[in-house]
Amino acid sequence: MFEVNPDAPDDETIRGAKLAEGVLTDLARTQKWERLREQVAWAAWKGGTAALCLDWDTTAGRYLGQTISGRDMAQGDVHIEALAITELATEPGTRDIERACWWIKAQAIPPAEAKKLYGLPKLPPANASSALTPMQAKMARGTNGQQPLNLTLVLTYYERPNSDNRQGTVAVCIGEEIVDGPLPWPFPFKDRLNLVRITETIVEGRWTGRTVVSDAVPVQTALNHTWTSTLEH
Numbered sequence: 001m002f003e004v005n006p007d008a009p010d011d012e013t014i015r016g017a018k019l020a021e022g023v024l025t026d027l028a029r030t031q032k033w034e035r036l037r038e039q040v041a042w043a044a045w046k047g048g049t050a051a052l053c054l055d056w057d058t059t060a061g062r063y064l065g066q067t068i069s070g071r072d073m074a075q076g077d078v079h080i081e082a083l084a085i086t087e088l089a090t091e092p093g094t095r096d097i098e099r100a101c102w103w104i105k106a107q108a109i110p111p112a113e114a115k116k117l118y119g120l121p122k123l124p125p126a127n128a129s130s131a132l133t134p135m136q137a138k139m140a141r142g143t144n145g146q147q148p149l150n151l152t153l154v155l156t157y158y159e160r161p162n163s164d165n166r167q168g169t170v171a172v173c174i175g176e177e178i179v180d181g182p183l184p185w186p187f188p189f190k191d192r193l194n195l196v197r198i199t200e201t202i203v204e205g206r207w208t209g210r211t212v213v214s215d216a217v218p219v220q221t222a223l224n225h226t227w228t229s230t231l232e233h
Contacts, residue, residue: 002028031080039082044200047085048211051097053105054194055079056186083195085208097207098192102159102169108151118172118179125175126150161190 002024006017028034036052043050061075083105090103097103108128115123128151154174161168168185171178187194199209 031078033080036080036082040198043082043084044198044209045211046213048200048209048214049085049088049207050198051083051088052196052198053081053083054187054196055081088195090207094207095205097197098195100193101162102157103193103195105156105158107154107156109154111150111152114152114154114174118174120174120179124152124179126152127175128153158194159185160187160193161185 002021004017004020004024006013040050040052055078056076057079058076059072059074060077060079064073064075066072087106088097088103089106090097090100094100109117111123111126114120152174154172157169157171157173159165159169168190169182170186171181171183173179197207200211201209201214203209
């Protein structure tokens with residue numbers, strides 16, 4: 001339930017507050033806020049830290065036409081996305097990622113989807129698995145031994161306006177090529193970044209947190225090693 005308190009006792013202000021409550025309720029339904037809340041809660045419980053990323057989707061809403069580069073353009077709408085700790089990065093040592101100067105969103109998507117999304121002339125390289133260690137690659141194959149999907153790593157860089165960069169920067173990079181941008185900071189706020197961090201258990205002095213299952217990880221690792229050795233022998 002959403003509640004907007006009127007800041008004056010007159011009828012017009014009260015009607016405006018009720019209208020705002022209706023707008024929030026409609027946005028929560030159309031943008032599936034409850035599903036996002038569930039996703040970010042599970043990500044925070046498993047990884048200790050998660051985030052909600054606020055962005056602007058230029059392809060949402062009523063279709064308006066195409067840009068000079070041939071990309072579809074619409075009215076646009078706010079896009080909210082739940083991210084796990086493995087999809088976030090910022091400057092090492094930062095204590096609060098929300099107030100940092102920049103952050104990077106890292107996501108692995110199918111090459112065909114990346115080609116359509118950014119209007120690329122050809123399929124981008126499937127480079128998401130190239131950074132995996134042998135152990136990570138083995139874990140990605142799972143228990144059935146199947147090879148992981150060949151996905152493309154898409155990096156989105158967000159830098160809010162600061163003394164070194166007055167306009168700010170938003171750019172999307174695939175491999176060594178910038179496929180979208182760089183564009184100036186598009187958000188009305190400049191004192192924080194376009195994400196909200198959620199932690200399961202706060203750790204003092206850093207933006208990443210812990211989770212109640214963190215202590216079970218070394219125990220599970222030892223159990224898996226013992227089970228593997230038993231099977232091999």
